[in-house]
Amino acid sequence: xxxxxxxEKLKELYLEIRDCQMCxxxxxxxxFVFGSGSAYAEVMFVGEAPGKNEDLQGxxxxxxxxxxxxxxxxxxxxxxxxxxxxxxxKCRPPGNRDPxxxxxxxxxxxxxEQIKVIDPKIICTLGKFSTQLLLNTxxxxxxxxxxxxxxxxxxxxxxxxxxxxxxxxxxxxILKQDFQKIKKxxxxxxxxxxxxxxxxxxxxxxxxxxxxxxxLF
Ligand code: URA
Numbered sequence: 001x002x003x004x005x006x007x008e009k010l011k012e013l014y015l016e017i018r019d020c021q022m023c024x025x026x027x028x029x030x031x032f033v034f035g036s037g038s039a040y041a042e043v044m045f046v047g048e049a050p051g052k053n054e055d056l057q058g059x060x061x062x063x064x065x066x067x068x069x070x071x072x073x074x075x076x077x078x079x080x081x082x083x084x085x086x087x088x089x090k091c092r093p094p095g096n097r098d099p100x101x102x103x104x105x106x107x108x109x110x111x112x113e114q115i116k117v118i119d120p121k122i123i124c125t126l127g128k129f130s131t132q133l134l135l136n137t138x139x140x141x142x143x144x145x146x147x148x149x150x151x152x153x154x155x156x157x158x159x160x161x162x163x164x165x166x167x168x169x170x171x172x173x174i175l176k177q178d179f180q181k182i183k184k185x186x187x188x189x190x191x192x193x194x195x196x197x198x199x200x201x202x203x204x205x206x207x208x209x210x211x212x213x214x215x216l217f
Contacts, residue, residue, distance in 0.1 A: 031058030035086030049089035127161030
């Protein structure tokens, strides 16, 4: 798909799902938060769910965590318009409670369609929920963050959720370093070769210092 096709397909998808009523969250939402950014981004970020500000504005990561995300993007030379930012859930859970399994299972099709259209090289999962969903694991974020996985033709890189870094300063430095890894990964032009496709095992690429073997970092 060329850039224009991706733009059109993403718009079609938006029009198709923006009135979604497949789970109860549609009743309490103010706005459906589809996601924002470039339809042909090389890097996609996937958070958890819209919060209060996102629900009001219909845009992802526009609150404090979003401000930090913008700064981190800036630190590696990106504007948010050049990446795509989405969430596991498109509607705000009341009171910002955690997403429920049923909600995730319903909403994940929307995210998968977005990934299919955008087809980013790198998907950065922000925090536990998107990481567990996209890596199909119940492992915690602490052990997974900063590692690199290859699923189909995407590189999945879990990192801490920016909101967690706001509350836990010890996570901030780690998050900054992980953003530098994203940059290195992109600069290395790391194409996923055919032979690497379809590795969905949860053994991270760097499990046995494979990062080095791959020349990624
Ligand atoms: N946290 C998220 O996970 N997503 C948002 O859009 C905002 C805050």
